[in-house]
Amino acid sequence: MESAHPFRHPSRPNAEAAISRIAPWRLLPPLLAAVLGLWGLERGGSMWRDESVTWQVAHRPLGAIGELLGRVDAVHGLHYALMHGVFQAWDGGLWALRLPSVAATALAAAGVAAVAHRLAGERAALLAGCVYAVLPPVQMYAQEGRSYALVAAAVAWATYLMLRERWPAYAAVLLLGCWLHEFAALALLAHAFTAWRTRGWRLSAAVVAVLLLPLGVVSARQAEQQLGWLGRPSWQDWVAYAVVGGAALLLARDAPRDLVRVALPLVLLPPGVLMVISLINPWYVDRYVLYALSGLALLAGVRLARARGGWPWLLAAALLVPFGIWSVWLRTPESRKDDVLAVAAAVRERARPGDAVVFMPARRREWLLSSPELYGELRDVALDRTPAASHSLQGTELPPDRIRAALLASPRVIALMDPVGQPLDPYPREVVKREELAARFDLCSMTGVRGARVAVYARPGGCG
Structure with a gap:
C-alpha cells in the first residue's frame, strides 16, 4: 500500500463542490438583488437631475469637491468621494454611476438574510432576503447613482453586528452609513429597543454620535x-407610512419576539420620527430612510416561513403582479422627475452655432452640466462664475441688469424651463429673464421633454 506523503495536504474540493455547500439563504437573496439591479440598468439611456449632480461633482478634482462641501452638500460628501474614485478607475457612464448601488443592494439583501438567519433560521433568512430584493422602492434605488442603497447596506449589516455584539465593527459600519447620509443615525433609535441595556451598544452609539458631530454641524x-x-x-x-406601518404590525403578530424587537422599530421609528420633525423643519423624503424597509422584509420573511396555510403565499403571489408592473415602470425614464440626457438631446437638435442659453430657474443649469461637450458650445449668458469656480453646484449668475443686457445682445436664445404649472421663482434675476424674453423676443418653438420644456426664442423676425 502506498503511504501518504508526510507533507502532502488532503486534496481540496473543487469549486463546484464548494459552491454546492453554500446555503441557499446566503446565495440567493444577493443574487436576486443583483439580477434585478442589472435588469434595465440604463433606464432607456436616461439620467435624472439628482444623479446628474453626482456625475458632475464626482468628476471634479478631490480638492474642488472639498471646497464645494464647505458650502453645500456636505451630507453627500463621502459618496461623492467614493464616486470620484469609481470614475477615476473606470469612467463607464451610466453603468459606472449605478453599479455601486446595485452592489450595495445585493449586500443589503445579504445583510437582511443574515439578520433573519440569526433570529429565525434558514428558511426565514432566504425569504426575508428575497422579499427585500423585490420591494419596488429597493429596486428603484438599486439603480440610482446616489447614496441611499449604500446606506441601507450599512444599516442592515450594522443590525447584524449588533446582534452578534461585535461592537467595534458595529460602530464602524453604522458610522460609515451615517457619513454616507446622516439620517442613518435614526437607526440608532431602532437599535436602542434591542440593545439599550448593553454597555457595548451604549458606548458604540456614543462613539457614532461624537464622530458624526462634525458632519452634523456643517x-x-x-x-x-x-x-x-x-x-x-x-x-x-402619511398614508404610505400608515400602510407600511399597518402591514408591519400585522406581520409582527405571532412572530418571534426577538425578531419583532429588531424589525418593528426599524420599520416605524426612522421614518416616523423624521416625519414628525418635518412638521417643524421639513426634512422628510422617503429615500432618506430607505433602510427602514429592511424591517418590513424581515417580518414578511418570517411570516412566509411560518405559514401553515396557503393564504400568505396566495397574498404574496397576488402582490407580485402589481410589483411586477411597478418594477417594469421603474426601468423607464418616466419613473423619475426629469431626464437631463433627454433635455440635452432636445437642445442639441435645436442649437445653432453662437446660440445663447438661459436657465429658468438657474438651478436647472444641472440639465446640461452632465453634457459638458454640448454645454461648452453654447453661451450661458446669465452665468457669472462656473460651478467649479464658485465652489457650488450650479454656479452663480450675473446681476439682473447685466442679464438683461446679455439677452438683448443675443439674436437667438434657448431657454430651459420647468414644466407648466410649476411655481415661478420671484427672484429679480428670474423675473428679468422672463420679462425680457416675453417682451423683446418671439417664441419660435416650445418642446416638452420629460420634466422640462425647451424653448427657442429669437429677436423679432429671426425665427425663420
Missing part, C-alpha cells in the same frame, strides 16, 4: 440651502 449650517425645496410631509406620505 450640514446644519447648510440645511436651509440644502433642504429649502422640501415642504412638510404630504397626506400621501
Whole structure:
C-alpha cells in the first residue's frame, strides 16, 4: 500500500463542490438583488437631475469637491468621494454611476438574510432576503447613482453586528452609513429597543454620535440651502407610512419576539420620527430612510416561513403582479422627475452655432452640466462664475441688469424651463429673464421633454 506523503495536504474540493455547500439563504437573496439591479440598468439611456449632480461633482478634482462641501452638500460628501474614485478607475457612464448601488443592494439583501438567519433560521433568512430584493422602492434605488442603497447596506449589516455584539465593527459600519447620509443615525433609535441595556451598544452609539458631530454641524449650517425645496410631509406620505406601518404590525403578530424587537422599530421609528420633525423643519423624503424597509422584509420573511396555510403565499403571489408592473415602470425614464440626457438631446437638435442659453430657474443649469461637450458650445449668458469656480453646484449668475443686457445682445436664445404649472421663482434675476424674453423676443418653438420644456426664442423676425 502506498503511504501518504508526510507533507502532502488532503486534496481540496473543487469549486463546484464548494459552491454546492453554500446555503441557499446566503446565495440567493444577493443574487436576486443583483439580477434585478442589472435588469434595465440604463433606464432607456436616461439620467435624472439628482444623479446628474453626482456625475458632475464626482468628476471634479478631490480638492474642488472639498471646497464645494464647505458650502453645500456636505451630507453627500463621502459618496461623492467614493464616486470620484469609481470614475477615476473606470469612467463607464451610466453603468459606472449605478453599479455601486446595485452592489450595495445585493449586500443589503445579504445583510437582511443574515439578520433573519440569526433570529429565525434558514428558511426565514432566504425569504426575508428575497422579499427585500423585490420591494419596488429597493429596486428603484438599486439603480440610482446616489447614496441611499449604500446606506441601507450599512444599516442592515450594522443590525447584524449588533446582534452578534461585535461592537467595534458595529460602530464602524453604522458610522460609515451615517457619513454616507446622516439620517442613518435614526437607526440608532431602532437599535436602542434591542440593545439599550448593553454597555457595548451604549458606548458604540456614543462613539457614532461624537464622530458624526462634525458632519452634523456643517450640514446644519447648510440645511436651509440644502433642504429649502422640501415642504412638510404630504397626506400621501402619511398614508404610505400608515400602510407600511399597518402591514408591519400585522406581520409582527405571532412572530418571534426577538425578531419583532429588531424589525418593528426599524420599520416605524426612522421614518416616523423624521416625519414628525418635518412638521417643524421639513426634512422628510422617503429615500432618506430607505433602510427602514429592511424591517418590513424581515417580518414578511418570517411570516412566509411560518405559514401553515396557503393564504400568505396566495397574498404574496397576488402582490407580485402589481410589483411586477411597478418594477417594469421603474426601468423607464418616466419613473423619475426629469431626464437631463433627454433635455440635452432636445437642445442639441435645436442649437445653432453662437446660440445663447438661459436657465429658468438657474438651478436647472444641472440639465446640461452632465453634457459638458454640448454645454461648452453654447453661451450661458446669465452665468457669472462656473460651478467649479464658485465652489457650488450650479454656479452663480450675473446681476439682473447685466442679464438683461446679455439677452438683448443675443439674436437667438434657448431657454430651459420647468414644466407648466410649476411655481415661478420671484427672484429679480428670474423675473428679468422672463420679462425680457416675453417682451423683446418671439417664441419660435416650445418642446416638452420629460420634466422640462425647451424653448427657442429669437429677436423679432429671426425665427425663420
